[in-house]
Amino acid sequence: MVRNLDVIAMGNAIVDVIAAVDDDFLLTHNIAKGVMTLIDEYRANHIYNAFSERLEMAGGSAANTMAGLASLGARGMFVGKVKADRLGESFATSLKDIGVHYATPFADDGPPTASCLIAVAPDGQRSMNTHLGAARELSPADIKKADIAAAEILYIEGYLWDAHSAKAASRKAIASAKESATKVAFTLSDPFCVGRYREEFLELLENDLDIVFANEDEATALFEVETFDEVLQHMGRWGGIAALTRSKKGCVVVRGPEVHVIDAAAVERVVDTTGAGDQFAAGFLYGMVRGKNLGDCGRLGALAAGEIISHYGARPEISLALLAADAALL
């Protein structure tokens, strides 16, 4: 089979709208500090209009991962729904500009392109208010079997389970991947997301996934255990590839009895940890599609995560390919 793509990713297509605010702003607008909250269109408009000096950047977890993969030199495609509006155009352009294929048809009506309104307080804490809008409308019709078959790996974000239609699209993609022997990778996305869909995620793990990404909070939530070591034992028995991230403690990569314990990359100053998990996945997946051993996949993940936390913003600022070459990981 000819694989023209390294990775095809599915996720919520979101534009981040960032503004500096003071604590009064958070109180006045009833924004919970430091967490991610799903909001409706009315509230999204309200907060958007209250922001002054907005900075807009294409975002979304899996889309950010594809940006990282592009920076490493991988051939990627993104599947996710925007509306034919200004933010939707901006999202599409951000991917095309860096060489990520993006061909999901724009929605012509319905809710606007998804936005994540990020209020940054004086102490640096980020309060995220996400309106999923058009992203929820991703549907099985948007999944092309030929695209899945063209890729080595299908990568799906767990956040898609929050919308019925997007989940159905994910299920169709997984079925297609099995037909074409495309490997299926999945990120648990968020501990609250795991809480909402724990049983379904466990079934996915058992029946459908080849590779799973999880941070410590997500993984302990999945298995309902207290310690990282219990997660490790569960994943070892599972037998697939688990890439488990632990913030400053680095990562642990498991495939049955094979275990790698890898330190976090040395970073001079941690500026903003947003998107560290997304870029870890980018580095790791890049290692996989280039046939690296699991240890080097983990080291590539750590390298990419280290770049992203050393500056603001969730997409790489410098070439990850050059960084990886410097670290002798290419």
Next chain:
Amino acid sequence: MVRNLDVIAMGNAIVDVIAAVDDDFLLTHNIAKGVMTLIDEYRANHIYNAFSERLEMAGGSAANTMAGLASLGARGMFVGKVKADRLGESFATSLKDIGVHYATPFADDGPPTASCLIAVAPDGQRSMNTHLGAARELSPADIKKADIAAAEILYIEGYLWDAHSAKAASRKAIASAKESATKVAFTLSDPFCVGRYREEFLELLENDLDIVFANEDEATALFEVETFDEVLQHMGRWGGIAALTRSKKGCVVVRGPEVHVIDAAAVERVVDTTGAGDQFAAGFLYGMVRGKNLGDCGRLGALAAGEIISHYGARPEISLALLAADAALL
């Protein structure tokens, strides 16, 4: 076979002599700040006499481990050489008072009991000056086969390789252990010690050891590798039980394909990390002789190490058995 002992340990029998000094003192007496240096008797006397307000505490790596095992309620014996002098009596009393069997005959002549002269600078850094003295004279005649056979585990510190006679005693003990199916545990002691005896330690690992203790610096020195993950792969291939400590990063326990990644115990304030490795070994060995699984052995080690770093001094101040019971690890 009836085992009347849980652990029999062999090590340098040392009394710590601690004094607060200023930086001028270190300069005047040519003491290298923050490291351990082996010194001769003349220099030991010189520094000892220059100390004012000396605090004396029985020490020694393996002896400290036995103090931890006693605090956990294990039945232990210590084998190590002192002279029949004041420090020697003090060392023997310190072990007998906590219920550790100690029956190695005192040396009647030769160098004095070993001392470690510890100069504590105003910034808290400890400069250790060790005069091995009588400890070097431990000999094969001091090893009783019946005592080895009575123990579940023989525990040896790598520091003994620094003296020809003490090393010969260790070799005899290992041979006895094999005859009586007593498990052999060994600590690499110190990265410089590993540097001095690397080939011999690798041979021990291959032929004689069931359990090895090493911190990250010691283990990377042993295998001459750069990263912890490489150590992990080496130890996995070896197949015995490796308990690898990583300071704040916790520990990793390996036996062939079985790997446990365990966090360091939460400690309110780290006061003095001296002896953390010794107490980790105490907790781990206690788990082994009580038939705990490897994960719980590591957790017991982390618990004991956490107690010791929360105060000055290298022997437990509160009952490790009570701590372990509180943590539901007994």
